[in-house]
Amino acid sequence: MNSYKNAIKKVAGCAALTVATGIFCQYSMAAIPIQQWTQASGAKVYLVESPAIPMLDVQIDFDAGSRRDPADKAGLASVTATLLAQGVAARNGQPAMDENALGEAWADLGASFDSGAGADRMSFSLRTLTDPDLLEKAVALAARQIGEPSFPDNIWQRGRQKIIASLKESYTRPGSVAGRAYSKAVYGNHPYGYETTEASVGRISVADMRAFYAANVVACRARVSMVGAVTRAQADAIAQRLLSRLPQTPCASLPAQPAVPEVAALTQAEQKVIPFDSAQAQVLMGQPGYKRSDPQFFPLLVGNYILGGGGFVSRLTNEVREKRGLTYGVSSGFSPGLHAGAFTIGLQTRPDQVGQALEVTRKVLRDFVADGPTEAELKAAKDNLIGGFALLIDSNRKLLGNISNIAWNDLPLDYLDTWTEKVNKVSVADIKAAFAQKLQPEKMVTIILGGAP
Numbered sequence: 001m002n003s004y005k006n007a008i009k010k011v012a013g014c015a016a017l018t019v020a021t022g023i024f025c026q027y028s029m030a031a032i033p034i035q036q037w038t039q040a041s042g043a044k045v046y047l048v049e050s051p052a053i054p055m056l057d058v059q060i061d062f063d064a065g066s067r068r069d070p071a072d073k074a075g076l077a078s079v080t081a082t083l084l085a086q087g088v089a090a091r092n093g094q095p096a097m098d099e100n101a102l103g104e105a106w107a108d109l110g111a112s113f114d115s116g117a118g119a120d121r122m123s124f125s126l127r128t129l130t131d132p133d134l135l136e137k138a139v140a141l142a143a144r145q146i147g148e149p150s151f152p153d154n155i156w157q158r159g160r161q162k163i164i165a166s167l168k169e170s171y172t173r174p175g176s177v178a179g180r181a182y183s184k185a186v187y188g189n190h191p192y193g194y195e196t197t198e199a200s201v202g203r204i205s206v207a208d209m210r211a212f213y214a215a216n217v218v219a220c221r222a223r224v225s226m227v228g229a230v231t232r233a234q235a236d237a238i239a240q241r242l243l244s245r246l247p248q249t250p251c252a253s254l255p256a257q258p259a260v261p262e263v264a265a266l267t268q269a270e271q272k273v274i275p276f277d278s279a280q281a282q283v284l285m286g287q288p289g290y291k292r293s294d295p296q297f298f299p300l301l302v303g304n305y306i307l308g309g310g311g312f313v314s315r316l317t318n319e320v321r322e323k324r325g326l327t328y329g330v331s332s333g334f335s336p337g338l339h340a341g342a343f344t345i346g347l348q349t350r351p352d353q354v355g356q357a358l359e360v361t362r363k364v365l366r367d368f369v370a371d372g373p374t375e376a377e378l379k380a381a382k383d384n385l386i387g388g389f390a391l392l393i394d395s396n397r398k399l400l401g402n403i404s405n406i407a408w409n410d411l412p413l414d415y416l417d418t419w420t421e422k423v424n425k426v427s428v429a430d431i432k433a434a435f436a437q438k439l440q441p442e443k444m445v446t447i448i449l450g451g452a453p
Contacts, residue, residue: 042220056228064122064216075196147245289343303431308332372432
C-alpha cells in the first residue's frame with residue numbers, strides 16, 4: 001500500500017473518530033505530502049507522489065480566464081481555450097496536425113488532453129499512463145498543443161456559428177435567461193459580469209486569440225499540479241517539457257498583467273421581474289460575496305452549509321420546502337475567486353407563490369445573518385462535512401483538483417492536512433461574525449423570471 005493510500009485511510013479514520021467523539025486527531029506526519037518548488041523559468045510545481053497506479057494526472061493553470069476578456073469581446077478566453085484543441089502548427093521539422101490527427105494521436109496513446117477557461121484561469125489537463133514510451137510521447141504532444149496552437153481560421157468560422165446558434169438556443173431556457181440577468185445585476189461592469197453575446201463573439205478574430213494567448217500564457221506564470229506515479233525529478237522534467245514551447249522570458253522582464261478592479265459592493269436592493277412563459281418561476285437572490293483568500297473562509301463554508309448548502313439538512317430547505325411546501329428545492333452558495341464571487345440563493349416555485357417564497361427566504365436569511373446558527377445545527381454540519389472529507393480526495397483526479405486549488409490560491413501546503421481541524425474549530429460566534437460582515441440582506445438583488453411577486 002503506497003503512502004497516498006495510507007494517507008487516505010488515515011484521514012478517513014480520523015474523520016470518523018472526530019464525528020463519533022468530537023475529538024480531533026492530530027497527525028504526527030503530513031497526511032498528504034505535497035512537494036512544491038519553483039523552476040528556473042519561474043513556473044511553480046506542486047506534486048503528490050501516488051505510485052500505486054501507473055498513471056499521471058497534470059493540471060496547468062494560467063491567469064488567462066474571462067476576467068482578462070476585453071469588455072467588447074466577452075468570451076475571448078473561452079473560445080481561445082476551445083480552439084487550442086483544433087490544431088497545432090508545423091514547427092521544428094514536425095508537421096502540422098489538425099483536430100482529427102490530434103484526436104487519433106491521443107487515442108493511440110490511451111491518453112487525454114483538455115483545455116478550458118473559467119472566470120479566473122485558463123487550464124490545461126493531461127492524463128496518461130506512466131509507461132516510459134507512452135509518457136514521453138504524451139508529454140511531447142501536450143507540449144505542442146500548449147506551445148504551438150495553430151488557431152485555424154476555418155475552424156473558428158464554423159465554431160463561431162455553432163456558438164451563436166447555442167446562444168440563440170439558450171435564450172429559450174429560463175435558467176440561462178435568469179442567470180444572465182442575475183450576473184449582470186450582481187457584478188455590474190466587472191468582468192465577472194460580462195455577457196458573451198452574438199455581437200461579442202462576432203468581434204473575435206483568430207488574431208485576437210493569438211494576441212490574448214501570447215500576452216497571458218507564458219512559462220513563468222504557470223502553476224503546474226501533478227498527482228501520480230512519478231518522482232520529484234521526473235515531475236520536474238515533465239513540467240519543464242510541457243512548458244518548453246512557451247515563451248521563456250522571466251516574469252520580471254515582462255510587462256505586468258493589467259490590474260483587474262474589485263467587484264463593487266451593492267448600494268441598494270434591486271428587484272427585476274422578467275416575463276417568461278414557464279410553469280415554474282425561477283428566483284435568484286444575492287450579492288457579491290468574498291474572495292477565496294478571505295481569512296473567514298471556513299466560518300463562511302460551514303455557515304453556508306447550515307443555511308442552504310447542505311441540501312435537505314439546511315435551514316432554507318426546512319423552512320421553505322419542508323414546512324411550507326413552496327418549492328421542490330432551495331439552496332445557497334458562495335463562489336469565491338480572485339475577486340468577490342457571488343453569494344446566491346436560488347429556488348423555483350409556482351408563479352402564484354413567488355411572493356410567499358421570497359418572504360420566507362428573506363426572513364430565514366435575515367435571521368441567520370443576525371443570530372447565526374444554533375449549536376445543534378453547527379454540530380450536525382461539522383459531522384457531515386468532516387465525515388465526507390475523505391470522499392473529496394479518494395482518487396488521483398479528485399486530489400489533483402484540490403492540489404491545483406492550493407497552487408492557484410497560494411494556500412498552505414498543509415491545507416488538506418488541517419482542513420478538518422479548521423472546520424472543527426469553527427464556532428457559532430465565528431459564523432455569526434463572518435456572515436454579518438459579508439452579507440447585507442437589505443441590499444441584495446432579486447431576479448424573478450416567469451412570475452410576478
